[in-house]
Amino acid sequence: MLTVKNLTKTYNGAKRSLEMVSFTVRPGEMTAIIGPSGAGKTTILRSINQLIPDDSGEIFLDDQDIRQLNKQGLRRVRHRIGMIFQNYNLVDQLTAIENVLHGRLGAKLALAGMLSLYSREEKQEALDLLAEMGLADFAYKRCSDLSGGQKQRVGIARALMQHPKIILCDEPIASLDPKSTTLVMDILKKLTTTQDISILINLHQVDIAKAYADHIVGINQGLVVFDADAAALSNEAIQEIYA
């Protein structure tokens, strides 16, 4: 469903950040990207929805090359790709439900989005998603008053509001305590099995990748050094990835 082919990027023409990176994310699977800090995990994720420009390669979502789209097309495709972040990246001064409704902006007329003119159905869906995340009582709380684990669940609800085919997760548990980590990973895993959403996730922790992911891509210095089912990740392979 998502296929990355020969993705290459250099920063300021100096060090190669990504070199001929290729891998596939299958529908309804969780694919984890693991590797040492600075290996290029975040760069790969942000290239997929073109938040940062790359140099060359192909990124196919279904049959469409994201890199060839114009501004309008890119906006449409971004709307179908959810994204959650290590630092949640919510608007802290707004309430949880307002942040969740931001997931609809890509589908709305520019002016309707600017003026927060959401339909009754959209508001109900946002409330339902928050309830699903166990945050029914926090819908009208400002996000700055929420804990890290709660903020990340608001982030997931915002992504789900986009009705995504795939969710990109950029180190989503790196700032969370162990309890919230389990909660968030369980939610993400459930999305792949019950809603057939694909998940592409950057992870620091190998044990969590092994426990949750179906498929693992290992990156070292911008090169893919491992690409197989999670079960095939041996200790030798881990050593090679983190060499």
Place this chain on the structure above:
Amino acid sequence: MLQKQTTSTRFFRTKLTKALALVAGIIVLYIVTALTLGYDLTSFGAISQGFAWLFHYFMPTGNVLQFLGAIVTQIFRTFLIAVCATTVASVFAIILALVGAKNAGLIPVIGIFIKGLASFLRNIPLAAWALILVFSFKQNELTGFLALFFMSLGFLTRAFIETIEDYGTDTIKALEATGATYPQIVCQAILPALAVPLCEWVLYMIENNIRDAVLVGLITGSGIGFLFDLYFKSLRYNAAGLVVLGVVVLVIAWEILSIQLKKRIEHHAKD
């Protein structure tokens, strides 16, 4: 151990030496400049006499109340001009800042142009603005309004750009990833997140402009500044003193009001 002690002794002695050198440098600068200008270093003693003269003549006494009506009217008009110029300037400034801020990710050349324009507007002294505009617009209230407007536009654009750039790109990127357009991101993230600091800049600017409006009025021959000039030059010092007193009252009143407004804004933002 001994080695460590001598290191720390030397460290703190060096710091003390540097501080003393700084103080000595400032004193030397004063002495050199004062001597070059030919100031009598004992002339500080005359300051109290000067103030005594000032209080004697500028004390609003006697039949000064006959001017009160005119003064209050002009002070109120001056206040209105300051508020009006600031609010119009803040509307234009926020538009320029949203286009010019680096994290907006719009065309960089335009950002550099807007920052340059803002610095240019701001770095022309207010008095110079007033003098230049008097030539084209003659002596009236519009001239004063325009002088305050251009000055505020420059200042607020710079202040707004810095506020927006401090916000960073994290949330902006997150909303871009949902497929939101830049105007949507402005209304849904940047403005709600920065409403409090932006409003505080506007309040601060109004306060500044009330004070500056007096000076501008003096030059452009309008408002309370003109009244001060008139009384002063016609030797009605006690009336001029009343003008000064009125301006001080206005500035203090606005400061108190603006502190209350800021509290309300911050409190409201927390709920």
